[in-house]
Amino acid sequence: MELQKLSNGHHQEFQPLEDGLSPEQENFIPHKSSGEKKTQFTDFEGKTSFGMSVFNLSNAIMGSGILGLSYAMSNTGIIMFLFLLICIAILSSYSIHLLLKSAGVVGIRAYEQLGKRAFGQVGKILAALVITMHNIGAMSSYLFIVKYELPLVIQAFLGLHHSSGQWYLNGNYLIIFVSICIILPLATMRQLGYLGYTSGFSLTCMVFFLISVIYKKFNIPCPFEDFNNHTTVNFTMEEECEAKFFTVNQQTAYTVPILAFAFVCHPEVLPIYTELRNPSKRRMQAIANVSILSMFVMYLMTAIFGYLTFYGNTETELLHTYSKVDPLDVLILCVRLAVLVAVTLTVPVVLFPIRRALLQLIFPKKPFHWARHICIAVCLLFVVNLLVIFVPNIRDIFGIIGATSAPSLIFILPGLFYIRIVPIDQEPLSSRPKIQAICFTALGFIFMTMSLTFIALDWISGENRSGGGH
Known part of the structure; x- marks a missing residue:
């Protein structure tokens, strides 16, 4: 299928292939197919199935912030x-619709190239920098979880109450070991679609986490006994052991951006679209909708059952709250291990868009080369490991990155791309789709302003109100 491009200032609308297999007709696990296929791209034929694409995009959506959603519910x-969760899920799906519509008009499947088509070289550089900043922050947050949680898990399984100084109880050594032995081999795969199986396993680990949260709801009484102090946490039953439907407090406003960023997956959308078998805007939108709906259900159930377990005593990180009840609980230890596996297997998925952005920025005309492909992965992991090892408190840096890059990826850039790329003769600025895109972009600037304001308030007051991140 030949891509129709803009030429001599005249616009030709790109019509994506819509006559491929429907999501229901396609096998969930990819298999070899017989016969010739038309190629969606001039130099690449996607081979990833609908199911593997759902796994990869769901894994990109699923972040460490799921551990803080119960705390967010306790404050809202x-x-x-x-x-809020329904609104944000709908807005995220609409944002992906804008991206896919813009990509379909000009036949481009790269976020950075959309930026170039919309705003020239400045737009390309801006898109690449935003993707790189956001995903490096996400990778670092995942490795921070490995750094602090994995030693505790190993220590608990060995029955040690205190660290005895061995290398395998040192978080810095462990993240280097995990990066070299697990993350790097997965990150050196040529195509993102190959990670569908590891993404599926990662999501299975998070499903186990959800099942355990539901199970613990019916096994931990309220009020509960603090294991460390051997004292009962005193609750006023009418206030703290009763679910609240509406809550407004000092932390409420700060949880809104946290929820808004819970569905950030936009840097991965176009790479997954590129590698999709029988690609079309309708099929990719179906993949996005299935992934967002799946994560919506997981987010909601985790938040509800976690909140209904500890109510007002829910901490910012849910697993820490369980540790107060019994730090040596075997089930919770297994859950911790499952979460560690999930975030570790998510890192390669997050790394792919960064590498693609850097390749588009530094080597735009170069063909694929294994040495360059592997070298960029090694350098990225090296930089992220340095950040996690040597920066003692990187939370404020992550806050600034998240407050600027996440609204840009979800709201601002997709809206601006749509406004600039879809021609005026097809959709005037006064048309309803363009007005919706303009309002959507303005909403992104509002979220950015809110987030930066809350971070500034944290710095001024010296308090930490954040309940987790993506």
């Missing part, structure tokens, strides 16, 4: 949390 109430 069940009804307000549900309303």
Whole structure:
């Protein structure tokens, strides 16, 4: 299938292939197919199935922030949390629609190239920098979890109450070991679609986490006994052991951006679209909708059952709250291990868009080369490991990155791309789709302003109100 491009200032609309197999007709696990296929791209034929693409995009959405959603619910109430989560899921799906529509108009499947088509070289550089900043922050947050949680898990399985100084109980050594032995081999795969199996396993680990949260709800009484102090946590039953539907407090406003960023997966959308077998905008939108709906259900159930277990005593990181009940609980230790596996297997998926952005920025005309492919992965992991090892408190840096890059990826850039790329003769600025895109972009600037304001308030007051991140 030949890509139709802009030429001599005249626009030709790109019509994506819509006559491929429907998601329901395609096998979930990829297999070899017989016969010739038309290629969606001039130099690349996607081979990833619908199911593997769902696994990869769901894994990109799923972040460490799921551990803080129960805390977010405790600061918003069940009804307000549900309303916010529904709105954000719908907005995220609409944002992906804008991206796919822009990509379909000009036949481009790279975020950076969309930026170039919309705003020239400046747009390309901006898109590449935003993707790189956001995903490096996400990779670092995942490795921070490995650094601090994995030694505790190993220590608990060995029955040690205190670290005895061995290398395998040192978080810095462990993240280097995990990066070299697990993350790097996965990150050197040529295509993102190959990670569908590891993404599926990662999601299975998070499903186990959800099942354990539900199970623990019916096994931990309220009020519960603090294991460390051997004292009962005193609750006023009417206030703290009763679910609240609407809550407004000092932390409520700060949880709104956290929820808004829970569905950030936009840097991975176009790479997954590129590698999709029988690609079309309709099929990729279906993949996005299935992934967002799946994560919506997981987020909501985790938040509800975690909150209904500890109510007002829910901590910013849910697993820490369980440790107060019994730090040597075998099930919780297994859950910790499952979460560690999940975040570790997510790192390669997050690394792919960074490498693609750097290749588009530094080597735009170069063909694929294994040495360059592997070298960029090694350098990225080296930089992220240095950040995690040598920066003692990187939370504020992550806050700035998240407050600027996440609204840009979800709201601002997709809206601006749509406004600039879709021609005026097809959709005037006064048309409803363009007005919606303009309002959507303005919403992104509002979220960015809110997030930066809350971070500034944290710095001024010296308090930490954040309940987790993506």
